[in-house]
Amino acid sequence: MTIDSSLHQRRRELTASELASIPWIHVLSAQERERAIGELKIADASAGEYICRMGRPVTYWFGVVDGLLKMSSDNAEGQTMTFTGVPPGGWFGEGTAMKREAYRYNIQSLRKSRVAGLHVDTFHWLLDHSIGFNRFVMNQLNERLGQFIAAREIDRMTNPNIRVARSLASLFNPVLYPNVGEVLRITQQELAYLVGLSRQRVNEALTALAAQGAIQVEYGGLRVMDLQALRSQVNFK
DNA sequence: TCATTAAATTGTT
């Protein structure tokens, strides 16, 4: 059972801080905001639980309030390909929501997370009525395009250290994931799943990046000291 | 609130 198909039963009121963590809430007018808030739902996803599955019709536009999600797809050969992680503050699926198509990816919770959903009908109502919302969505689509192009680059890099660095940098994208801040809560195991390397190799890469002063490794998370250094890792070792 | 124990995460081989 996915969150998508059970959100209407599992919903509860959003707390004030949960509402404040939703980036697009702040671009709405008072009237638009009131309507949107009434239609927002939130649910707790346990580790490994699916938020939505590819092929199913879109019912919600989702955002991460807390936790960490993984976006992936399964190809014809049954292999799973991971595209990106979604940290707090990230909203996704607007492309398919706009077209009212089926989900094109699987979204899975890597650990216990809080996920908010806005019904597609309300999503469309906002598109029809709010200039601010349109700007937000446009900006988001544009930013994500840049990120996916960067992801293609990352995929072609063989060097594990660089892959880890660039993947990390994309998780710290302040436009797409405004609530990450300078500390990202992610375990090395979770990062390994996202990057597609072994935990040992990720650990080695993180140690190297820490030695360069680009990041600081903390228990259960990472602190970015120099985002630019992460982005511009060059092929050395 | 503190001390003890269990669980999670990290660092290393």
Next chain:
DNA sequence: AACAATTTAATGA
């Protein structure tokens, strides 16, 4: 894949 060391979370007095 396995292990020990470290950190955090949970428990109960």
